Amino acid sequence: METVFAERMGHVKKSFIREILKVTEDPSVISFAGGLPSPASFPVEAIDRAAQAVLEEDGANALQYSTTEGFLPLREFICARYAKRFGLRVTPEEILITNGSQQGLDLIGKVFLDEGDGVLLEAPGYLGAIQAFSLFSPHFHTVPLRQDGVAVDALQAVLETHAPKLFYAVPNFQNPSGLSYSRANRERAAAVLKQHDTIFIEDDPYGELRFAGEEAPSMRTFLGGQSILLGSFSKIVAPAMRLGWICAKPEIMEKLIVAKQASDLHTNAFAQRVVARYLADNDLDKHIEKIRQMYKMRSDCMADAIARYFPPDVHCTRPQGGMFMWATLPEGMSSIDLFQRASAMRVAFVPGAPFYVDRSDVNTLRLNYTNSDEAAIQEGICRLGQAMTEMLSGVGRVEVLAR
Amino acid sequence: METVFAERMGHVKKSFIREILKVTEDPSVISFAGGLPSPASFPVEAIDRAAQAVLEEDGANALQYSTTEGFLPLREFICARYAKRFGLRVTPEEILITNGSQQGLDLIGKVFLDEGDGVLLEAPGYLGAIQAFSLFSPHFHTVPLRQDGVAVDALQAVLETHAPKLFYAVPNFQNPSGLSYSRANRERAAAVLKQHDTIFIEDDPYGELRFAGEEAPSMRTFLGGQSILLGSFSKIVAPAMRLGWICAKPEIMEKLIVAKQASDLHTNAFAQRVVARYLADNDLDKHIEKIRQMYKMRSDCMADAIARYFPPDVHCTRPQGGMFMWATLPEGMSSIDLFQRASAMRVAFVPGAPFYVDRSDVNTLRLNYTNSDEAAIQEGICRLGQAMTEMLSGVGRVEVLAR
Numbered sequence: 133m134e135t136v137f138a139e140r141m142g143h144v145k146k147s148f149i150r151e152i153l154k155v156t157e158d159p160s161v162i163s164f165a166g167g168l169p170s171p172a173s174f175p176v177e178a179i180d181r182a183a184q185a186v187l188e189e190d191g192a193n194a195l196q197y198s199t200t201e202g203f204l205p206l207r208e209f210i211c212a213r214y215a216k217r218f219g220l221r222v223t224p225e226e227i228l229i230t231n232g233s234q235q236g237l238d239l240i241g242k243v244f245l246d247e248g249d250g251v252l253l254e255a256p257g258y259l260g261a262i263q264a265f266s267l268f269s270p271h272f273h274t275v276p277l278r279q280d281g282v283a284v285d286a287l288q289a290v291l292e293t294h295a296p297k298l299f300y301a302v303p304n305f306q307n308p309s310g311l312s313y314s315r316a317n318r319e320r321a322a323a324v325l326k327q328h329d330t331i332f333i334e335d336d337p338y339g340e341l342r343f344a345g346e347e348a349p350s351m352r353t354f355l356g357g358q359s360i361l362l363g364s365f366s367k368i369v370a371p372a373m374r375l376g377w378i379c380a381k382p383e384i385m386e387k388l389i390v391a392k393q394a395s396d397l398h399t400n401a402f403a404q405r406v407v408a409r410y411l412a413d414n415d416l417d418k419h420i421e422k423i424r425q426m427y428k429m430r431s432d433c434m435a436d437a438i439a440r441y442f443p444p445d446v447h448c449t450r451p452q453g454g455m456f457m458w459a460t461l462p463e464g465m466s467s468i469d470l471f472q473r474a475s476a477m478r479v480a481f482v483p484g485a486p487f488y489v490d491r492s493d494v495n496t497l498r499l500n501y502t503n504s505d506e507a508a509i510q511e512g513i514c515r516l517g518q519a520m521t522e523m524l525s526g527v528g529r530v531e532v533l534a535r
Numbered sequence: 536m537e538t539v540f541a542e543r544m545g546h547v548k549k550s551f552i553r554e555i556l557k558v559t560e561d562p563s564v565i566s567f568a569g570g571l572p573s574p575a576s577f578p579v580e581a582i583d584r585a586a587q588a589v590l591e592e593d594g595a596n597a598l599q600y601s602t603t604e605g606f607l608p609l610r611e612f613i614c615a616r617y618a619k620r621f622g623l624r625v626t627p628e629e630i631l632i633t634n635g636s637q638q639g640l641d642l643i644g645k646v647f648l649d650e651g652d653g654v655l656l657e658a659p660g661y662l663g664a665i666q667a668f669s670l671f672s673p674h675f676h677t678v679p680l681r682q683d684g685v686a687v688d689a690l691q692a693v694l695e696t697h698a699p700k701l702f703y704a705v706p707n708f709q710n711p712s713g714l715s716y717s718r719a720n721r722e723r724a725a726a727v728l729k730q731h732d733t734i735f736i737e738d739d740p741y742g743e744l745r746f747a748g749e750e751a752p753s754m755r756t757f758l759g760g761q762s763i764l765l766g767s768f769s770k771i772v773a774p775a776m777r778l779g780w781i782c783a784k785p786e787i788m789e790k791l792i793v794a795k796q797a798s799d800l801h802t803n804a805f806a807q808r809v810v811a812r813y814l815a816d817n818d819l820d821k822h823i824e825k826i827r828q829m830y831k832m833r834s835d836c837m838a839d840a841i842a843r844y845f846p847p848d849v850h851c852t853r854p855q856g857g858m859f860m861w862a863t864l865p866e867g868m869s870s871i872d873l874f875q876r877a878s879a880m881r882v883a884f885v886p887g888a889p890f891y892v893d894r895s896d897v898n899t900l901r902l903n904y905t906n907s908d909e910a911a912i913q914e915g916i917c918r919l920g921q922a923m924t925e926m927l928s929g930v931g932r933v934e935v936l937a938r
Contacts, residue, residue: 135734136700138649138671141790144797171595179598180590187583192574195582195773231634231799238798242670246541263797267645268541297539331538370598372804387544394547394666395641396634400803401775 144266152471156480162512165480167307167455168503170430173423174370175410182409190405198401200393202229202377206408210363210377213416217339218350226379228388229399233337233362233376237264240298240333240360242391243384245270250296254282256458256487256496258307258335261300270297272489277309279449281317284324291328299330303351304339305454308487308498312452315348322354330358337364337376340420342453343428357381365407367455368420373403427455427502433509434501441517443524448499455502458484461495465523468493473523479515547669555874559883565915568883570710570858571906573833576826577773578813585812593808601804603796605632605780609811613766613780616819620742621753629782631791632802636740636765636779640667643701643736643763645794646787648673653699657685659861659890659899661710661738664703673700675892680712682852684720687727694731702733706754707742708857711890711901715855718751725757733761740767740779743823745856746831760784768810770858771823776806830858830905836912837904844920846927851902858905861887864898868926871896876926882918 156163186194201207207224214220230236237260245251245268253261255274265272273290276283282301290296303313313321325332334351352359357380364376378388392398434457438448442459449458461467467483474480484496501509559566589597604610610627617623633639640663648654648671656664658677665675676693679686685704693699706716716724728735737754755762764782772778781791795801837860841851845862852861864870870886877883887899904912 134732135786136647136732137790138645138647138652140649141646141793144793166600168600171599174595174598176590176594176598180587183586183590184583187579187586191579192577195577195579195775196574197569197571197769197774231803234797235799242541243544244539244541246543249541260797260800267794267797329537329539366600370805371600372598374799374801374803383538387540390544390547391670394637394663394670395798396638396777397663398777400634400777400806402773403803403806 140267140269143269144263152480152482155475158478161475161478161480162504162508162515163480164499164501164504164512165482166503167500169367169371169455170423170426170502173426175414175419178410178414179370179406182413183406185413186402186405186409194402194405196401198398198404200389200398202227202399203401203404203408205412206404207377209408209411210379214350214379217347218353220350220352222379225382226385228378228385228392229404230376230378230392231374231396231399232366232371233335233364234260234264235395236362236376236378237261238267239378239388239391239395241265241268242395243387244297244331250294252290252296252299252330253489254301254306256308256484257300257489258302259486261335262486262489265300274489277306277311279311281311281313282321284317284320287321288324291324291330295328296330298333299325300333300335302335302338303348304336305341305451305456307338307454308456308482308484309458310449310451310454310456311458312345313348318348318351319354322351325355325358332359333362334359335362337362337367338454340368341424341427341455343424343431345452352379360384368416368423369407369410373400373407375399375403375407424453427453430501430504430506430509431457433506434499434513437510437513441514443517443520446520455500457499457501459497459499461497461520462524463495465495466493467495467497470497470519470523474516474519477515477519479512479519481516543670543672546672547666555883555885558878561881564878564881564883565907565911565918566883567902567904567907567915568885569906570903572770572774572858573826573829573905576829578817578822581813581817582773582809585816586809588816589805589808589812597805597808599804601801601807603792603801605630605802606804606807606811608815609807610780612811612814613782617753617782620750621756623753623755625782628785629788631781631783631788631795632807633779633781633795634777634799634802635769635774636738636767637663637667638798639765639779639781640664641670642781642791642794642798644668644671645798646790647700647734653697655693655697655699655702655733656892657704657709659711659887660703660892661705662889664738665889665892668703677892680709680714682714684714684716685724687720687723690724691727694727694733698731699733701736702728703736703738705738705741706751707739708744708854708859710741710857711859711885711887712861713852713854713857713859714861715748716751721751721754722757725754728758728761735762736765737762738765740765740770741857743771744827744830744858746827746834748855755782763787771819771826772810772813776803776810778802778806778810827856830856833904833907833909833912834860836909837902837916840913840916841920844917846920846923849923858903860902860904862900862902864900864923865927866898868898869896870898870900873900873922873926877919877922880918880922882915882922884919
């Protein structure tokens with residue numbers, strides 16, 4: 133008996149990152165490949181206290197089935213935080229708790245995407261979004277990123293030509309590039325979007341992790357109900373909890389709730405109560421400030437090491453927050469070849485290709501700086517610089533080709 | 536700006552159960568409507584100890600991102616339990632941890648269903664499955680249930696005529712009917728299935744909750760890799776944790792993992808560790824025995840009250856386990872009309888219609904007995920019997936029609 137799978141399964145590839153993570157299981161490999169926050173940032177003891185308080189005070193209620201929308205106090209916290217960060221007025225009815233913001237992408241795909249519908253992505257773009265949307269067999273379009281944000285002329289052109297249903301973007305410290313949209317860029321992009329029916333999906337898992345520059349407003353400030361905002365506790369509390377959320381206007385939220393219910397009834401309600409309790413009993417701003425300082429040190433350390441060890445014609449972004457840097461090798465140099473050479477030297481990263489919908493090999497790569505300490509960052513960047521230098525000078529080239 | 540949703544959203548209705556739950560928010564209503572386990576069965580203190588042990592011993596590891604497949608010790612526990620219950624040999628590589636078994640349905644839909652593909656359901660069938668599969672716009676077929684299981688002749692006919700890709704069933708204490716497949720019925724159904732390529736989806740959330748009769752083997756015993764088995768900790772540990780699993784052969788599992796990763800990366804890893812720890816430190820058999828005794832008492836109580844208060848031409852199933860009874864009213868009597876009359880008398884249930892893919896009003900209804908104590912069961916069944924009697928005798932009929 134031959135098993136016949138759905139056609140959509142041909143559109144989605146097993147994540148290249150997961151394949152890389154297999155290489156990096158070897159503890160002697162210094163890995164800049166994953167997208168993991170520093171475990172040193174997780175509030176283990178405070179979560180322990182919160183879990184105990186929830187079970188002692190809420191008892192069996194904390195372990196029963198719950199509402200699809202999510203735990204109300206957690207949704208109220210999210211609304212209050214949007215008000216504080218951006219002056220955004222959002223009601224709990226506009227918040228749906230999801231299994232991490234990744235599930236938000238799946239639910240948005242379910243609610244909006246018929247086969248062949250247009251989805252606009254940044255190039256490079258978040259590979260988890262490429263995977264999630266691919267299951268709905270859309271037609272992808274892309275728009276390039278510049279130092280200050282999305283290329284607005286290109287955005288206007290693609291909106292006019294293709295009228296995509298969704299535009300998915302990560303305006304703060306983008307994964308993979310580390311780039312952010314400036315305030316002026318947001319205003320210009322929003323002005324163009326408002327002339328079209330395209331819904332803007334603003335994924336913001338890193339926005340709270342700013343360690344340089346000035347906070348810019350959420351695109352929702354300019355776009356209102358034309359935007360859907362995704363958030364996550366993964367990078368500011370703990371990713372194992374799989375707690376993210378979707379913020380959307382009621383007309384859209386109604387459909388998202390139907391899709392969420394059909395998909396898994398509701399998000400882990402015990403975890404929702406534990407995190408809500410943690411947030412009520414602890415100072416999140418103080419906690420985030422510690423994470424910011426740690427990530428600033430690691431980002432500075434990586435930037436310094438890059439300046440010292442990378443060949444001068446390799447260019448890197450300098451993020452103002454978040455978790456990633458993006459390196460561009462000289463034209464024609466393959467980051468997949470570099471990955472092979474580097475992994476033999478026990479250092480890993482993610483080659484750029486999986487962040488594009490239309491390229492199989494590129495001269496770009498992603499570096500994560502949040503999950504390595506400073507000694508590892510210096511040693512790893514030194515090894516990686518050596519691999520680049522050897523590759524540029526042709527040393528060992530024959531051996532690599534011969535494999 | 537008009538929001539244009541995906542076509543599939545027209546195929547799935549907001550669950551009628553959720554609408555009913557709004558009625559039952561009033562605490563003076565006795566509800567047999569929900570599908571909730573008894574909160575008295577939740578091991579609150581043992582979960583508290585397990586959560587503390589996990590955070591104290593595993594620390595930040597318990598809060599980091601984890602593998603898509605799920606926490607290995609939990610998957611090993613599931614394999615060991617299948618070996619013990621059924622003598623089934625399953626490896627951890629054949630187990631994927633999901634957000635409750637509801638997510639298993641979504642992932643199976645993603646992996647197998649193209650638009651218009653055939654899905655065979657029991658009639659009546661689990662409405663969560665109808666909802667989950669509806670998102671993939673399949674063509675539904677149905678096969679009736681008998682007292683001893685699926686109607687095998689009808690099964691054979693529909694397999695031959697329509698060759699559905701999937702046959703979804705709940706062979707133990709089915710939701711909504713409470714009926715179970717006998718051992719002989721399983722053998723006959725499996726013999727028919729083996730002559731076709733249809734994959735059998737065996738959803739088994741209630742199998743451990745047997746309080747009468749003899750345990751029957753899993754259909755996987757007969758079907759091997761032609762079956763996909765779904766399980767859940769929701770009814771034997773706690774539903775808030777949203778921990779279920781899919782058991783499938785490696786060829787299928789590979790695709791399910793890709794779909795799971797695209798859908799939400801992985802299931803809450805903290806909850807997986809907590810439940811694994813709970814299972815390691817406690818005697819699950821002893822815990823389940825307590826639940827069985829409680830549910831047997833409540834089931835007996837409901838059956839006794841039904842014998843006393845329901846009109847004699849209302850017929851009910853007598854389940855050997857699980858959470859539900861299924862009542863059949865006299866031909867032509869609407870369970871939706873009965874719901875309206877009963878809710879005015881402050882007792883609620885689920886009318887049968889949402890458990891069918893092709894009927895909008897029927898003379899059947901579902902009664903849950905696990906989430907009410909014995910006093911509430913007696914009082915609620917008394918009220919419901921009164922509503923039935925009044926309706927059958929035409930008392931108050933004018934007022935109902937006049938609304």
